[in-house]
Amino acid sequence: xxxxxxxxxxxxxxxxxxxxxxxxxxxxxxxxxxxxxxxxxxxxxxxxxxxxxxxxxxxxxxxxxxxxxxxxxxxxxxxxxxxxxxxxxxxxxxxxxxxxxxxxxxxxxxxxxxxxxxxxxxxxxxxxxxxxxxxxxxxxxxxxxxxxxxxxxxxxxxxxxxxxxxxxxxxxxxxxxxxxxxxxxxxxxxxxxxxxxxxxxxxxxxxxxxxxxxxxxxxxxxxxxxxxxxxxxxxxxxxxxxxxxxxxxxxxxxxxxxxxxxxxxxxxxxxxxxxxxxxxxxxxxxxxxxxxxxxxxxxxxxxxxxxxxxxxxxxxxxxxxxxxxxx
Amino acid sequence: xxxxxxxxxxxxxxxxxxxxxxxxxxxxxxxxxxxxxxxxxxxxxxxxxxxxxxxxxxxxxxxxxxxxxxxxxxxxxxxxxxxxxxxxxxxxxxxxxxxxxxxxxxxxxxxxxxxxxxxxxxxxxxxxxxxxxxxxxxxxxxxxxxxxxxxxxxxxxxxxxxxxxxxxxxxxxxxxxxxxxxxxxxxxxxxxxxxxxxxxxxxxxxxxxxxxxxxxxxxxxxxxxxxxxxxxxxxxxxxxxxxxxxxxxxxxxxxxxxxxxxxxxxxxxxxxxxxxxxxxxxxxxxxxxxxxxxxxxxxxxxxxxxxxxxxxxxxxxxxxxxxxxxxxxxxxxxxxxxxxxxxxxxxxxxxxxxxxxxxxxxxxxxxxxxxxxxxxxxxxxxxxxxxxxxxxxxxxxxxxxxxxxxxxxxxxxxxxxxxxxxxxxxxxxxxxxxxxxxxxxxxxxxxxxxxxxxxxxxxxxxxxxxxxxxxxxxxxxxxxxxxxxxxxxxxxxxxxxxxxxxxxxxxxxxxxxxxxxxxxxxxxxxxxxxxxxxxxxxxxxxxxxxxxxxxxxxxxxxxxxxxxxxxxxxxxxxxxxxxxxxxxxxxxxxxxxxxxxxxxxxxxxxxxxxxxxxxxxxxxxxxxxxxxxxxxxxxxxxxxx
Numbered sequence: 001x002x003x004x005x006x007x008x009x010x011x012x013x014x015x016x017x018x019x020x021x022x023x024x025x026x027x028x029x030x031x032x033x034x035x036x037x038x039x040x041x042x043x044x045x046x047x048x049x050x051x052x053x054x055x056x057x058x059x060x061x062x063x064x065x066x067x068x069x070x071x072x073x074x075x076x077x078x079x080x081x082x083x084x085x086x087x088x089x090x091x092x093x094x095x096x097x098x099x100x101x102x103x104x105x106x107x108x109x110x111x112x113x114x115x116x117x118x119x120x121x122x123x124x125x126x127x128x129x130x131x132x133x134x135x136x137x138x139x140x141x142x143x144x145x146x147x148x149x150x151x152x153x154x155x156x157x158x159x160x161x162x163x164x165x166x167x168x169x170x171x172x173x174x175x176x177x178x179x180x181x182x183x184x185x186x187x188x189x190x191x192x193x194x195x196x197x198x199x200x201x202x203x204x205x206x207x208x209x210x211x212x213x214x215x216x217x218x219x220x221x222x223x224x225x226x227x228x229x230x231x232x233x234x235x236x237x238x239x240x241x242x243x244x245x246x247x248x249x250x251x252x253x254x255x256x257x258x259x260x261x262x263x264x265x266x267x268x269x270x271x272x273x274x275x276x277x278x279x280x281x282x283x284x285x286x287x288x289x290x291x292x293x294x295x296x297x298x299x300x301x302x303x304x305x306x307x308x309x310x311x312x313x314x315x316x317x318x319x320x321x322x323x324x325x326x327x
Numbered sequence: 328x329x330x331x332x333x334x335x336x337x338x339x340x341x342x343x344x345x346x347x348x349x350x351x352x353x354x355x356x357x358x359x360x361x362x363x364x365x366x367x368x369x370x371x372x373x374x375x376x377x378x379x380x381x382x383x384x385x386x387x388x389x390x391x392x393x394x395x396x397x398x399x400x401x402x403x404x405x406x407x408x409x410x411x412x413x414x415x416x417x418x419x420x421x422x423x424x425x426x427x428x429x430x431x432x433x434x435x436x437x438x439x440x441x442x443x444x445x446x447x448x449x450x451x452x453x454x455x456x457x458x459x460x461x462x463x464x465x466x467x468x469x470x471x472x473x474x475x476x477x478x479x480x481x482x483x484x485x486x487x488x489x490x491x492x493x494x495x496x497x498x499x500x501x502x503x504x505x506x507x508x509x510x511x512x513x514x515x516x517x518x519x520x521x522x523x524x525x526x527x528x529x530x531x532x533x534x535x536x537x538x539x540x541x542x543x544x545x546x547x548x549x550x551x552x553x554x555x556x557x558x559x560x561x562x563x564x565x566x567x568x569x570x571x572x573x574x575x576x577x578x579x580x581x582x583x584x585x586x587x588x589x590x591x592x593x594x595x596x597x598x599x600x601x602x603x604x605x606x607x608x609x610x611x612x613x614x615x616x617x618x619x620x621x622x623x624x625x626x627x628x629x630x631x632x633x634x635x636x637x638x639x640x641x642x643x644x645x646x647x648x649x650x651x652x653x654x655x656x657x658x659x660x661x662x663x664x665x666x667x668x669x670x671x672x673x674x675x676x677x678x679x680x681x682x683x684x685x686x687x688x689x690x691x692x693x694x695x696x697x698x699x700x701x702x703x704x705x706x707x708x709x710x711x712x713x714x715x716x717x718x719x720x721x722x723x724x725x726x727x728x729x730x731x732x733x734x735x736x737x738x739x740x741x742x743x744x745x746x747x748x749x750x751x752x753x754x755x756x757x758x759x760x761x762x763x764x765x766x767x768x769x770x771x772x773x774x775x776x777x778x779x780x781x782x783x784x785x786x787x788x789x790x791x792x793x794x795x796x797x798x799x800x801x802x803x804x805x806x807x808x809x810x811x812x813x814x815x816x817x818x819x820x821x822x823x824x825x826x827x828x829x830x831x832x833x834x835x836x837x838x839x840x841x842x843x844x845x846x847x848x849x850x851x852x853x854x855x856x857x858x859x860x861x862x863x864x865x866x867x868x869x870x871x872x873x874x875x876x877x878x879x880x881x882x883x884x885x886x887x888x889x890x891x892x893x894x895x896x897x898x899x900x901x902x903x904x905x906x907x908x909x910x911x912x913x914x915x916x917x918x919x920x921x922x923x924x925x926x927x928x929x930x931x932x933x934x935x936x937x938x939x940x941x942x943x944x945x946x947x948x949x950x951x952x953x954x955x956x957x958x959x960x961x962x963x964x965x966x967x968x
Contacts, residue, residue, distance in 0.1 A: 041405035041517050042457055042598055057609040083596040084606050086937040089515050092380070093596065096514045114380070121384075165728035166844040166924065174843065178921075178930060179937030199930055200843045201922040204611045204835055209843040209924075212711060212721075301610045304700055 040081055040098065051272075051279045052081040054090040054099040057177060057203050059229055063296035064103040064128065066307035067322075068286055070315055075326045076278050086179035091267075095121040100272040101283050106132055106181055107262045116267075123273040125266035129287040134181065134225045134259035136173065137236040142219040151240045152191060159194040161219050167196040174222040175199045176206040183255040184223055187241070190256040195221070207301075210234055227290040229297035285325040292321065360744050360780035367778055369942035376941035379511050389512075397518040400464065404517055408460035416447055416687050418676025419456070425668045427629070431636030439633070442625035449695065451600060451622045452687035458589055458599035458626070465521045466585040469528035470578055476529065477536020477577070481570075482562075487537060497530040499955035501915040502591045504948035507935050510595050520589065520597030528585035535577030539570025572638055579634035583827075586627050590829040591919075594936060604831045613703045613835050614696030620832040621695075627827035707839040724846035727792070732845050735788035740781055747784075748772060754961040758903075767960040770953040779950045785927035786917060787954060793849040793856070793913045798906060800853070801860030806890070808861065809868035822858035830855055830916050838923050848920020848929070856912035860905045867901020868894055907962040914955055928954070 040052060051072055055065045069080035083099055091111040093099045115122040138149055148154045159171030166172065173195045175184050184197045200206035206222065207230060213220045214234040224236060241258030248257040266283065273280050292314070299310035315322060383389050411419055420443040428436035446455040476494075479486040505526070509519040543566045551565045567574075593601030603619035712719035718726075739747070748768050755767035774783045808814045833854055837847035871894050879893045895902070921929025928947045935944015 040598065041401045041408060041460070055606065055609075059610050062606075062610060081598075082606075083515065083598065084593070084602055084609070085515050085596045088937065088939040089510060089595070092510075092939060093515045096383075098514055098516045098596070119384075164842070164844070165725045165733075165846075166926075177937065178934035198843065198924060199926060200924045201920075201926075201930060201933060202608070202834075204608050205838045205843050205847075205923040207611050208835060208838040212707070212839065212842065215708070216712065304610075304612055304614065304696060306615070 040083070042081060049077070049277075049279070050079045050081055051101070051276070051283075052083060052099045054093060054102050055082050055084045056087055056090065056104065057084070057179070059297045059301045060130075060227060060293055061104045062300055062307050063293050063310070064286075066300065066311035067288075067296060067314060068103060068283065070308060070311035071322055071326060072279055072282065074315075076282060078279050086177075088179070091115060091122070094267060094269050095119060097269050097271060100269050100276065100279075101125065102267045103283070103286065104128055104130070105265050105267055106134075107265075108181075121270050123268050123270045125268040125273065125284050127287065128264040128266055130227055130264050130290050130293055132225060132227065132262045132264050134223070136184075136221060136239040136241060137224045138219065138221050138239060139214060140235040140237045141217060143237040149239065150237055152193070152242070155221070155239065156194045158219070158221075162195075162221050164198070166198045170194050170196040171221065173197050174206060174209065174220065176223060177202050180223075180225075181259075182223060183249060183252060183259075186253060186255045190254065191242070227294055229294050229301050232294065232298055233302065282325055287325070288321060292318065359740065360775035360778075364775060365778040365780075366776055368946055372942035372945055373940075376511060376939070383512075383514075393512055396522075397513050400518040400521045403464045404460050404521065407463045408456060411456045411460060414672070414676040415679040416443075416452060417679030417682075418672055420444065421675030422668075422672035423629075425671055427633050429664065429668055430640070431633045435629070435632055435636060439629045442622075442629050445625055446622040447687040448691060448693045449618045449621060450687075450692045451603065451619055454598075454600045454603050454619065455622050455626070458586075458601065458623070461517060461521060461524075461597060461599055462582070462585055462589055462626075465524035465589065466528060466578075466581050468521070469525045469581045469585060470532055472525060473529040473532025473577060473581060474536050474574070476533035478540070480533065480537035481540025481566075490533070494530045494533055495959075496952060496956070497526065499911060499914075499959045500527075500948075500952050501918045501955065502527050502588050503594075503915070503918050503929075504932055504951045506592065506595050507932075507941065507944040507948065510936070511939070511941060515596035517597060519595050520592035523592055523595075524585050524588040527588040528581040531580035531584060532577040535573045535580065536570065539573025539577075540566055542573070543569040575634060575638035579631060579638065582630045582634060583627060586623065586630070586827070587829070590623060590831070593831075601829065601831075604829050608831055608835060611835055612696065612700065613832070614699035616832045616835065617699050618695055620828050623829055624824055624827045628823055703836055703839065706836075710840060720840040721842055724841035724844065724850075727846050727849065728844060731792045732788060732849070735792055736785050739784040739788050744775060744780065751957055751961065758961060759963055763960045763963065767957050770957040770960070773953045774950045777946050777950050777953075779928065779931070779946055782927040782931065782947075783950050783954055786914075786929065786951075789845050789849055789917045789920070789925065789927070790852075790910065790914050790954075790958065793852040793917060794906075794909050796849070797853045797856045797860055797909045797913060801857050801905065801909070802864060802902075804857075805861050805864035805868060808865045815865065818861065822861060825854055826858040830919050831922075834919070834923050843924035845920070845925050847923045848917055848925030851920060851923070852913040852916035855916045856909045859908045859912055863901055863905040863908060864898070867898035867905070870901070871897040903962070907959065910958045910962050911955065914951070914958060918951060 053065050053068060055061055065082055069082065072078040072080050083093070085093060085099075087106070087108065088111065090099065090102050091108060094102055095115045116124065136152075143150050146158065149158050155171070162171035162173075163169065164172045171194060173184060173188060173193075175182055175197050176199070178199060178201065187193075188195050188197055200209060210220065210222060210230065211234065221239070222236075224230075230236075242256055244258045244260045249255045249259075266286065268276070268280060268283060273284075276283075296310050296314045299305045299313060300307050303310075305313070414422065420440055423443055424436045424440040427439035443455075446452060476490060480490045481487070502523070506519070506523055509523045513519040513522065547565055547569060548561060551561050556564065589597065589599065590601035590604065593599070593605040596602070600619050600623050604616045604623075607613075607615035607619060710720050712721050748771055751771045752764045752768045755764040774780060804818075808818055830851060833851040834847070837850045837854075841847040841850055875893055875897060876889065879889055884892065917925060918929040918932060921927075921931070921933040928951050931943050931947030932951070934940060935942075935947060
């Protein structure tokens, strides 16, 4: 055992801690650190003005970001950083200034109340121009053979055909990423359906599985959403659920209705919205249609073009669409 | 002898079981954990999450502590990144090459340069720099923290006792599980990623430091004490220098675990190579994921081999200048050599800047994404179903799920909870001491108390099934490899790639081959855990005392007799270690399997991260830790027994 000198040891520890603390304070500028002003260390590293955009895991969101980044970089002279992050954490990041904008939000009332209404750290950035809709879908080739499958009341009759090793002897309703808005478990329970909700865990896994099923012409039932480029490759027909009415999904335990049609919205970090100059103005004006978004999405997901190249192609072909945004 | 001891230990348990099993038959409904014994944490945890979000911008704890930590991390990473960017690709590559040369010789220097060039060719230069910057800061901090903890544990027995369970927990904790609290406090992005990496990479450094200090040669210490050195002098002049091999090994381990974590941290917006892999995953683009995965593998291999070689060189006696063979090496030796290395790198950087080549030229790219995607498409088109005789991969997956996973899950979930506790205790007692058994039983009980009994058993069934397959495959391959040096040489790069390739890269191909569900998660876990099992087993078999093998052979033992009666028993410690590693690694990937439909705890962790749901995520994370502890304990190679 080494000899111990408790007194000096403690003094030294305290001194070291003090020194470390001082160094930290000097390094970061004394006083309070503002957690609402947190940017990425990679931003602005080359001396350019940087905008940070969040990308969600679905390809539509990638398309928005790709086109916005391309125009910001090539028309407005910004540098763009993208951060891939799920929807709820993206709101959090937006309020902290880690990202400047979300370009496609599917409706998060809880977050809107917390950040837009109460804290005012997030500012609405207007509509994206695309209306989103979530629903249950079967492949069109299956719906054509059995037209009555497109009503939820008849679904039980097809449970046998939709069984998989994962569905515990019932029919399989495939859900996607846990980050998506879904009431499916409650719906299956409350509509008393002979189905098991199987979570694919990520959109990538879900798409891969849908394509695999489609290649074999097998029937399947899946949670899916519009707009989505996959419809161009695997045509799917929506299954009618009890109609959505305002507030029928208020209690997540008692939901027994389908999903609403949601105009997708943009949100900006408040500080960025006020002082973001041309970039903020551009992102507020950014507004396009389902077809335009799908065109880019398909290039990314099917032709496997890097998002940047897909955006470049679209920008070249659609000058009239985007010119008003940059003006 | 061994059997006797085991029997004696198990006797009391057997008596208890004999009394309880009839009870189990009397109450067949006693399957799941009793509700009164569970604690629902969703209320308090949810409130804690809300409190953090509401107070993050105003509470002094954040303003004066976490905020500064976060800013310091950002500043450090930015500084490193700016330096790397300013050096340009020529400067960075030259510096890395020269450093590898000084530390590890010419061959590694060439590998190193080639690797950096490959990163550029794959179009990943900037992400590679981002990952390097993040790694440099995180690993640097992890080494400092780990060394301090190790110093405490190495010098004081009490600190060691206090630290051991903490380090144990940190090590069996799958990385994926504790990103959530980091995100909540620091928000997404680099600070959370760096701190998560530090937490993950510090334990191996701490352990090895402590080990090195404790193993320091007593004779040398005695000598230095007799020369009148004070405690501190002895530490710096004798104990630390004697422990330098272990210290370097610790640094090496910190680098490797740090790199794997830097990739996983892409889920919380860490940027860099991991982010590219993750984004490629989103558009189901295996080729692009691989293009980002390869640089990670290359970085890992280069860093590992360089640190390894540096460690070996330090361990060997320092050769005098006269024994240096080449003139060039002599020029680069000593402190002026160090200076020269830096100067040469700076010269390369300046030359690069003058030539206007700071960033990797866009025209020098090798697109690999497309051919890879075509290969994957071919594979899935031809292997999924309808392969004659053996059936397609989808059929295998269905059989694996139906015949192995389902019965195991049903069995585990239907078994009375106290019987499982008993079983865990018995198994742990068999391999360890009563203390091990207690830990195992408490870990399993904690899962029940947390209220996630059923999903945890689901995860457990997946782990057990995947471990079984891993072990069968691993042992079979090792038996072949142990006999032939050539096979080992061929295997090594394959194992390197499987072990260091980020697990996210596997996820899409396994879904394409096995469909969505638990089967692809198991497949990914097997691919990931197999290399460690093969390595450890091959080494264990290879190190079996040749004299024992020879004498058995001379007694006329056949090959299979030799294997069963000599080699396998002698390699028993290695085999047990392989089982232990397989369990820990499989658990880590089965959790990530939540992203491909593995469900259970993995899904809960993903859900917690995606929805910012502290209650679900933390409870699932905690039960994964418990599951990890349980599995680790019941497979721990028996040291004290």
